[in-house]
Amino acid sequence: MRQLIRPSHSADHADPAALEALADTYAYPEQVAAGRPWLRANMVGSLDGAAKLSGLSEGLSGDADKRIFGVLRALADVVLVGAETVRAEGYRPARARADFAAARAAAGQAPAPVIAIVSRSLVLDLDAPLFTEALVRTVVIAPEDAPAAALTAVRKVADVITTGRGGVDLTAAQAELTARGWTRQLTEGGPRLLAQLAADGLLDELCLSLAPLLTAGDAPRIMHGVEMADAQRMRLVSLIEQKGFLFTRYCRTPE
Ligand SMILES: NC(=O)c1ccc[n+]([C@@H]2O[C@H](COP(=O)([O-])OP(=O)(O)OC[C@H]3O[C@@H](n4cnc5c(N)ncnc54)[C@H](OP(=O)(O)O)[C@@H]3O)[C@@H](O)[C@H]2O)c1
Numbered sequence: 001m002r003q004l005i006r007p008s009h010s011a012d013h014a015d016p017a018a019l020e021a022l023a024d025t026y027a028y029p030e031q032v033a034a035g036r037p038w039l040r041a042n043m044v045g046s047l048d049g050a051a052k053l054s055g056l057s058e059g060l061s062g063d064a065d066k067r068i069f070g071v072l073r074a075l076a077d078v079v080l081v082g083a084e085t086v087r088a089e090g091y092r093p094a095r096a097r098a099d100f101a102a103a104r105a106a107a108g109q110a111p112a113p114v115i116a117i118v119s120r121s122l123v124l125d126l127d128a129p130l131f132t133e134a135l136v137r138t139v140v141i142a143p144e145d146a147p148a149a150a151l152t153a154v155r156k157v158a159d160v161i162t163t164g165r166g167g168v169d170l171t172a173a174q175a176e177l178t179a180r181g182w183t184r185q186l187t188e189g190g191p192r193l194l195a196q197l198a199a200d201g202l203l204d205e206l207c208l209s210l211a212p213l214l215t216a217g218d219a220p221r222i223m224h225g226v227e228m229a230d231a232q233r234m235r236l237v238s239l240i241e242q243k244g245f246l247f248t249r250y251c252r253t254p255e
Pocket residue numbers: 042043044045050051052055056057058060081082083084085086088089118119120121122123142143166167168169170188189190191192193194196222224
């Protein structure tokens with residue numbers, strides 16, 4: 001047994017205010033520079049496993065969680081997200097951050113990650129800033145048999161990837177993102193998309209923020225829906241504590 005953390009009131013280690021230290025802690029593995037993708041998920045849950053509170057993740061989050069959320073975005077090439085999260089959370093484009101500008105430029109990255117939305121219905125607000133103000137054109141990933149008129153409308157404001165029929169083939173979608181040079185991949189869920197990514201064997205890493213809250217109720221877990229054929233064993237890579245929140249980073253164990 002190892003004690004990985006000290007109580008926050010006496011600890012200054014892994015101070016989430018130190019962006020550089022956080023960027024180091026959450027650095028993508030070297031394979032991304034060689035064109036091999038790495039898919040990380042960033043999610044927050046309550047102690048009793050809820051992935052949302054009053055319909056949103058906001059109520060589970062806190063300052064340090066938001067800081068890590070921002071750092072993970074700042075490290076990523078692309079943020080993959082389910083359409084329901086975009087609708088529920090009113091997603092906006094990722095912003096370019098001055099404190100990461102030099103590192104991103106050195107790594108050959110755009111100033112901000114692209115947001116890539118997975119949707120079957122294509123019920124999206126195409127007048128929203130996510131489509132009208134994005135620094136890097138937003139991507140929409142839809143099945144080949146998505147509603148044709150909606151696809152035409154989306155193409156006017158976003159880059160469209162179509163793959164799979166009836167639903168997006170997520171393995172092929174990841175390959176398309178990788179082919180665009182976006183190997184530092186981050187998904188922010190939601191639970192239904194994340195479950196599929198895990199079940200399809202695409203998830204390399206889970207950054208789970210554990211909020212010091214009990215919520216009860218019937219909120220979904222951070223992965224919800226499809227079953228995985230086999231449970232995936234994960235290994236703890238880092239653990240940061242602040243104000244009772246635990247910020248875990250788990251990577252899958254090699255097979
Ligand atoms: N705790 C956290 O960290 C966290 C993170 C994110 C979100 N959330 C919360 O979770 C809720 C939303 O999550 P959710 O699980 O309901 O939905 P979600 O995973 O965000 O999105 C589901 C939607 O994505 C599209 N989709 C997913 N898989 C697809 C596939 N294979 N092919 C085509 N389209 C696909 C569909 O969009 P269409 O309906 O457009 O077809 C589907 O309805 C919100 O309340 C949000 O606040 C919590």
